[in-house]
Amino acid sequence: MKKSVAAIALLGLSACAKPYVGTPYTAPAAPVTSVAIVDDTLPEDAVAYEAASTMGNFGLIGGLIDAGVQASRRDRVNEALDSVNHTPEANFESYLVSALAQSGIAAVMLAGPDREKRELLSDYPGAPQGTQALVDFNVTAYGYVNAGNQNWRPTVSADIKMVDALTGKTLMENRIVYNGVDAQAGVVTIAANPAYVFENREDMITQPERLAAGIDDALRRVADTAVRLMR
Template sequence: MKKSFAALGLLSLGACASPYVGTPYTAPAVPVTSVAIVDDTLADDAVAYEAASTMGNFGLIGGLIDAGVQASRKDRVNDALESVNHTPEANFEAFLIEALAEANIEAAMLEGPDREKRKFLESYPTAPAGVQALIDFNVTTYGYVNAGNQMWRPTVAADVKMIDAGTGKTLMENRIVYNAVDAQAGVVTIAPNPDYVFQNREDMISQPERLAEGIDVALKEVANTAVRLMR
């Protein structure tokens, strides 16, 4: 239940919240052409969250029932994704490396510790020789969300940081959200692709290939957007 409420907090980036303040890209003296991407980029499971569920309006008991419904839906969606061997982390890392290559930046994965929490790492592994910058990409949430009596659409929320491998200086830091429930000032937002819309849970789990494809499209858009911010 705690994970369900946490997911809602990540997706509901309300206008009443304090504006997010990122760090625009500051180009070093020598243009970056070689980077290493820190490992463990995605959360373990996809979400399937209904942001305004009717049952949650009926006090504690209703909230507990609602949390159970949300958890059951999430489990079914992840089972459907597993049935088609969906590998979101590997796919996302491939999208990111491809987007960097198109920007003439060579990239490789850098093995490192798994995140205990979905936050930026406090310390980074030593970069291989020749690597100019590290990219810490933390996808905090991915999956599907229903903003309340609407259709289910893919969503991704991610924080990205680019660090100078030599000095440790932050060259860029931003938050990117694909299909935010509420857009928060300062966050880079991406509108969802209208081709990936589902009516309900049964519609989602009965089309696992399309379900997985919608997530991959969202992850690729987030990767492409991040690389555009690194210029």
């Protein structure tokens, strides 16, 4: 439950919060044509969060009931995704490698330790010889969100950092949010695809293939957006 709350806090980016300040891409002397992507890009489970659930307005007891309802919904959604053997991390990494290739950048996956927290890494494993840059892509949360008495739509929140493989200098750092609860200044935002809308939980879990397709579509759009930021 604590992990779900932390993930949703990252999705609920308040317009009143301090503006996010990224680092625009700074091209090195030689154009980047080869990168290594650090592994463990996605958390284990998808979220399924209703941003304005009414039970949360009734004090401690209401909040506990609400948390239980939210957790139950999340579990059912993940069970539905498991039923169709959904592999979001593998899919996302494939989208990212493909998007880079279309931009003339060869990419390999770099095995490394699992993240202790859903944060960008402070230390990076060694890259293969000839690699010019490391791409640290940390999806902090993905799944579905209902922004309050609305339909359910896919959502993704991610931080991305690109560093020079030799010097460790940051070449680019940004935050991307697909269908976040609130907009935050400085964050790259992507609107939800209207093709993947669900009315309620039953609508989601009875259409697991479409449920998974909505997440994959969101992840693909995030990958494409990230690569556009790398130039």
